[in-house]
């Protein structure tokens with residue numbers, strides 16, 4: 001590898017590791033060395049094998065060939081418990097919580113502090129959880145059950161879990177994908193402190209600026225193969241992208257100028273008690289309107305209410321001049337509305353079904369004849385969209401649950417784009433999607449708008465909001481606090497409205 | 510830039526605490542609700558028939574409930590791990606016969622009980638091994654063992670029968686006597702219930718059973734020994750079914766090859782009525798015990814108020830559906846509260 005590596009023995013390392021799932025070669029002879037007190041980034045496109053690598057380090061997968069080295073000695077982790085006992089803390093890409101148990105129990109499951117006779121000391125469990133949240137600077141109630149937490153809150157609980165044991169190695173698989181700037185800044189503060197104390201850190205993110213912000217060294221994977229390991233200093237974002245993608249990338253926010261048409265989505269005084277209040281806005285054909293704001297401001301809830309997934313207490317929704325019946329998603333779909341939801345595992349996909357069937361779920365009206373399914377039509381429709389969104393899979397009949405996180409997100413997009421909607425609501429469309437495909441998704445949204453589709457885009461990614469939207473609506477605590485045109489919008493104005501303050505330093509990202 | 514509506518600052522912490530208390534209440538209410546129905550029903554019956562809650566009446570109620578409570582306790586543990594054990598009726602039958610057979614030959618009562626428990630645990634281990642090793646749903650596996658155990662029972666027992674007069678007096682007395690109105694059997698069941706409840710609440714392995722039922726994938730990643738825990742749950746359930754078999758023998762003194770058949774359905778109803786969710790991870794054994802008490806009380810209540818006991822089955826069914834409906838409504842309600850709470854939390858955090 002490179003000459004600049006420290007002289008010391010790596011705490012945890014992979015040497016020449018390969019891993020296949022059936023015909024898919026997820027990792028091919030990959031090596032990686034994690035040193036004490038160093039933050040190491042792992043970069044690569046969706047499906048490059050990053051999560052697989054992490055699961056190999058965590059003892060979830062056993063390498064087909066190659067070795068895991070702990071302090072220079074080969075070890076065999078027979079399960080996550082072994083890795084944990086060796087001091088490896090892992091935050092997985094998808095939160096893995098127990099919905100019925102309290103947040104505190106979730107954090108300490110299997111490692112609860114005990115009192116006499118081996119009994120669990122519930123009080124110190126709760127106290128320790130509160131202390132962790134104080135350290136992370138978040139106000140979560142440790143007694144609350146994990147069920148119903150937003151993705152961001154779930155991710156925070158996962159982070160607290162990883163911090164709760166004095167890990168020698170901290171591994172984080174896209175911990176920031178759902179977090180806002182201030183939470184990311186807090187997390188980085190804590191991680192830096194740990195690094196100073198000698199913890200080795202492995203960090204994955206599709207937000208390149210975070211890699212440059214936090215890490216000293218970066219390893220890049222492409223199609224399961226090792227591309228490079230090098231110091232971050234001296235590298236530019238373009239260099240990194242080139243290593244990941246293998247080519248130069250086209251323009252990042254390909255916004256096309258469009259003709260604005262009639263009002264396609266008209267939301268008037270929508271209110272849901274305790275969640276959002278008096279929300280009114282319009283989206284025209286050909287327009288991309290972004291709903292910005294902090295996570296939890298009520299944006300996703302508005303989208304769900306508009307689509308009819310949740311009920312609302314007051315107000316009305318019109319699509320193309322026709323009033324929608326509240327609480328009836330199938331009628332909304334019929335009226336030309338589509339919603340790409342935020343939580344792909346819980347709301348977007350049937351994880352045990354194939355890619356084909358998942359995309360096909362929205363298209364029964366097109367692909368059935370006389371009440372019978374036409375599997376051929378379903379397959380070609382699904383294939384068409386899977387290819388357009390560059391989903392990486394080996395067979396269209398593969399189960400969605402085995403796809404990489406970013407590729408699952410693409411399947412959700414495909415599923416809804418395939419309905420040819422007139423009004424498209426997308427909730428965090430590029431969460432966990434790599435730079436290359438992100439540009440592809442943006443190009444797609446742009447061209448949809450150019451074809452006269454009205455697009456409402458919810459996003460926590462500020463550059464994306466600024467780059468894509470014709471108009472930006474900002475929500476704060478369940479209310480619309482600002483409406484900015486493309487010209488007026490800057491990071492500062494959006495964040496000021498999103499936090500309910502006038503003067504606040506911009507997003508940390 | 511048009512700024513509308515200034516943000517309203519709310520008294521978030523106090524609000525949060527109040528909501529938390531409410532949620533706690535709702536969760537506990539599930540057991541409270543069963544208890545309330547039970548008490549109301551017993552009081553109403555007492556009003557229309559003053560003989561009902563006499564000393565003997567109470568003793569009978571408790572005696573009747575004992576066996577179901579024991580089996581429901583074991584079943585609840587299995588259901589909490591998101592599995593089910595349908596073989597409990599068969600296991601109860603065969604252990605009752607094994608204990609009786611041994612006692613008829615002049616054995617000691619204690620050994621007979623240990624024998625029944627051991628036999629039950631053995632079948633539990635078999636179930637646990639099949640469920641945790643083979644990737645077959647517990648429903649199917651234990652349906653299989655239900656028939657297998659019943660089959661073995663039929664071959665072994667044949668047309669033989671065990672009757673009370675062939676059992677040692679001490680054993681039969683144990684089944685009928687008690688301290689004041691509380692039968693020994695009920696005391697024993699109560700003690701077991703308390704121990705299991707305490708174990709589930711206060712030991713790591715007990716908490717891991719909840720975790721496992723709540724999300725098996727997450728449990729795997731958290732390094733929980735999934736197979737071991739499932740095994741423990743089944744062995745416990747089997748052992749309690751075996752113990753219940755021995756107590757059945759002590760109480761009724763009469764065992765043949767059909768003893769306990771169909772019992773699994775009553776047990777499962779009791780568990781569900783008591784608020785242990787079939788989706789795993791929630792509910793308590795105390796709830797299951799209350800459910801068992803409720804179901805058996807109906808058997809005594811109906812004759813006492815002059816309703817034919819043919820209604821019992823139908824009423825059990827209605828209770829079951831009611832319990833499921835209540836659970837569903839409560840779940841929705843709790844979800845709504847949690848959502849609002851989360852929204853408040855967030856705004857408090859960013860304020």
Ligand SMILES: Nc1ncnc2c1ncn2[C@@H]1O[C@H](COP(=O)(O)OP(=O)(O)OP(=O)(O)O)[C@@H](O)[C@H]1O
Nearest residue numbers: 021026046047048049050051052402403404405406
């Ligand atoms: N359990 C599995 N069974 C079959 N294939 C799998 C499994 N896990 C991963 N794969 C495949 O291995 C490849 C690498 O996936 P991995 O999750 O490691 O990608 P990733 O780099 O983490 O991508 P992302 O950025 O989208 O999260 C993918 O093609 C995926 O479909």
Ligand SMILES: [Mg+2]
Nearest residue numbers: 051093404405
């Ligand atoms: Mg991944």
